Amino acid sequence: MSYLVGKIVLDVVAGAPNNGLSEDNVARVKQMRIGRAVHPYISAQAVRRWLRDSLPASEPVSPVVRSGTGQKQQAYTHGRPDRYIDDDLFGYMVAVKGDKAKTCQRDTVFATGTFVSVAPRRPERDFGTMSRGFGAGENPVIHGHEFYSAELAADVLLDMPRIGVFEIDGTGLKVALPGPTAAEVEADGAEPVVFRGSSALRLDMEERRRRAALLLHTLTAVRGGAKRSMHYGDRTPALILLAPVKGGINPFTRILGVRNDQTQFDADVLRAEIEAWGDELDGPVLLGWSPGFLGAQREKAETALADLVSAGRLLIGHPRTLLGRLANDIEDGARDSWFEDAKE
Template structure:
């Protein structure tokens, strides 16, 4: 049983990738305060939408049903993780009143935190007008919006053994597949097993490998975000740290900190956590770091941690190269042990 845990960081330059509730004719970015410090952020919901929308064009995604009116509206996906990789990886809740053949729920397999600015950054206002086509002497329409530059970071976790494994019994809404769907999935060849105390159905290992590799490659090609007409910018991660950990604890939440009001990667924190959790690590720690992100810190960290790299316990490369290589290894079956839970 292995989880991939770690950190994802984005480099936002003069952007407004996720907006909150506007007020006084000003479109405001999402932000929170810690004391007097302001930290812009991108919600986990928004980032997950970006990842979902960045799946390859040929990959079918779950259809959304919208029902009800007014304040009693609801929207839900198909709830078929056997057919749709996004239902499998991101989870869902289908609650159809009075219809137990459709009611089901799946907790997320790919868990993501809020992408919050590591160092405090106060958003700035951009003042704009619309006057195109107006007659001479007419007043323009005025509008304002916020934007900022910051390094945003969030924790991530991928529960590898749960990819392609769907609970078919349990309490309340824990059932991932209601009876009619479960019968269909089993008839199609899914394996029945006991998984973490529940009866479950599991897809074949080739499809489970494919889905894990698909997500890893998609993480290196994320696109999306608001205000792209005015503040287009790269949304692929500038840094991705992933470590295979047996127990699912994420020891690497503090590798990014602040020094002199700037975001800093702390190599000594990474070294100390790797030493403390050495018995739980199930392979080398992977540090994907795009050149230029955080200035010259990448070269300094590579020099400071050269002994770990030489020992094979740490690999540092471009995020796309590193995650692409891991995806290929998974597809070749070299990491099949990561998909297995201990026998109950």
């Protein structure tokens, strides 16, 4: 069994990809304070929405059900992970009052942290005017918004053995498939198994491979974000580190730091963690690094880590190339052991 864990870094240049609440007719970007420093951020919900929207057009996504009015509204997906990859990988909660046949919950299989700027960056404020069609002498309508440039990073984890495996017993909302739905899924060919102490249904290996590979391909082609009419920019990972780890621990959260107010990749930290967790690694660490990102730091890292690359413990390349190769290996069955839970 293996979890794919690591770090994703986005390179935002003069962008406003995720907005917070507006104040005084100014659209503000999401931001947080650490001491006196301001750090823009992108919520995990936003990035997961981008991933959903970036799936191939041929891949069906779970329809959303909306009910109620005012403050008593509810919105939830169909809760059918057997049919929809987003319900499988991103989880859901269907809570229908008084209807146990529909109430269910699935924790996320692909976990993402909040994408926070590594170095402090105070957003700039811009303004625009609307005067088109106004008469002579009429004042324009003024509106403002914030934007920023920053490298934003978040931890990620993909629980490989849970892809395509759905709990059908337990307590409360821990059941991923309620009784009637579970019976339908089993009749469609899902295999009954015991998974981490609970009864579950498991899709066939071919479909599980396909879903894992599709997520990796989509990560390298993600698009989205707010304010694209004024601040369009690349939203694919500028840097992505993924490592197959047996226990689900993510030891690579501190590979980025700040020096002279600039984001720095710390090759010594990566080396130390690879050495410390070598017995838990289930394959080489993948470091996808887009050319030109962080200037000459990639070349310095390649030199500093050349022995790990030569030993096959670390692979460095373009994010699209490395993740595409891993996705192909998964679809070809070369990583089937990652899907098997140790407790099965």
